[in-house]
Every structure is written in C-alpha cells, then in structure tokens.
Amino acid sequence: MTKLEELKQIRLKPILIPPEHGIWGFTIEAILLGIFLSEGISKYFIAIMMILLPFAKQNLKIFLQDVFAKRTFLRKYVALFFWMLFGLIFLLLFYFAFSNSLYDFWYYIVVGLMIGFVVILLEIKGFYQDILTEILGSFIPVFFAIGMSTTLENQIDQIIFIGFVLGFRNISSILITRKLVDFIKKNQIENFFLLLFIFLVSILFFYFFIYIKFIYLYIFFIYLAIYIVFYYMIQLKIIQKAQQLGWMQIALGIAYVISIIYIKINLS
Secondary structure, three states, rough: OHHHHHHOOOOHHHHHHHOOHHHHHHHHHHHHHHHOOOOOOHHHHHHHHHHHHHHHHHHHHHHHHHHHOOOOOOOOHHHHHHHHHHHHHHHHHHHHHHHOOOOOOOHHHHHHHHHHHHHHHHHHHHHOOOOHHHHHHOOOOHHHHHHHHOOOOOHHHHHHHHHHHHHHHHHHHHHHHHHHHHHHHHOOOHHHHHHHHHHHHHHHHHHHHHOOOHHHHHHHHHHHHHHHHHHHHHHHOOOOHHHHHHHHHOOOOOOHHHHHHHHHOOOO
C-alpha cells in the first residue's frame, strides 16, 4: 500500500475527537467558574486553551501509543501534525494571556499540563478509565480555572474556593456516577449511601474549618440529594442507560456551578 492510499484510509475522528464525554462537563464547569470569578482579558485566552486541551490530549495520546508500540503507521505522523498545530495555537493564546496578566498565573497552567501528560501515560499503560486516572484527569481544568483567577490578583482564599468547588464536584461525580452505572448495568449497588455520607462529612469539614459560607451548604446538600433522586429513577427504570445518566449528571454539574457563581457574585 502506498503512503497516499494509507493516508486516505486514516480515520480522523479517533485522532481528533476524544472519546470521553465527561471531560467536556468538567471543562465547561471550570470555564464558567473561572470566567465569572476572574478579572481581566487573560481569562478568555485561557478559556480557549481549555477548550483545545481535550483535542490536543487525544492527538498526543495517539502519537505516543504508536511510538511506544513501535508502529510504522502513517497515522502517528498525522496525529503529531495536529498536535503541533494545536500546540502552536496554544502557545499564541498563552502569549496573549501572559501579556495581559500581572501575576504568575502560568504556574497553575504548567501543573495542569503536567497532570495531563501523566494521565496520557497512565492511559497508554493500561489504566484507561481507572478511577484514580479519571480523578487526576478531572483536575486539569481545575488548575486552569485557578490560573484564570490569578492573572490580575493572587488571592489564596479564591484559589481554595475554586479548588474546593470544582474538586468536590469532580471527585463526587466520578465516584458516585460509577456506583450508579453499576446499578444500571448489574442491578446491584454497594456502599452508595455510605459514599454520600462521606461527601456530606467532607462538606461539613470545609464549613467548620475552611469557613465557607452557610448558604453554600444548601447548594452542596441539594447537589448530593439529586444523586439520590437519580438512584430512585434507576430503581424505577426511568433511567435505563448509562448514557442517559451521563448527560443528566453533566447538566447537574453545570447547574451546580451556576448556582455557586450566582451566590458568590450576588450574595457574598
């Protein structure tokens, strides 16, 4: 087969589009929180970087998979080309963000990129869809959101707030959703309410020791309570597919973040 024929047979969708749908929910939530709780123009450049990241991650993953497997497919060079293209756009956006910033926000961007590289290596080595890999990957947009908030000022309480709001959402979403997916597929569930209780205790810990405002407790409680609603919807066969649950929990996450933003802007 000639190189031209091989090139024509290459499917671009697996190279360009990441198969994980959950990362888009985490990314949208982080962008919303970062933009509304940050000042300055740099946050918009960082937001575009966040949108590009899942695509660039997929390109790099395909390329490294073929390199580690010592494949001679032309596909890896196509993936490398797109990764370099996204990388160039990313560098331009980073330059514009840096040019309009006052503080060293880029520390958090670098941490996010390092986490992304580690996640790619873990997925290639057989830890794809592993719980720890998913949790680690969900924190990439968290660090970018923190970076958005530190371009013009560097407030520790703001960093902790964004980290807690998004971190709590991401970890709870991954762990609880996995339990509910097992309930859908296997009609059995273990330690679901125990897990909810653990997250409830963690909320109270932050309330008493990190001093988050009491009004946020309502949002956290309602957020956890809706997962109980999902549980009974599965039991009553209203939710019958994992994909249905996936889209519903993404909608829940976006509503959760919008509620937090509203309280932070209008009632703080």
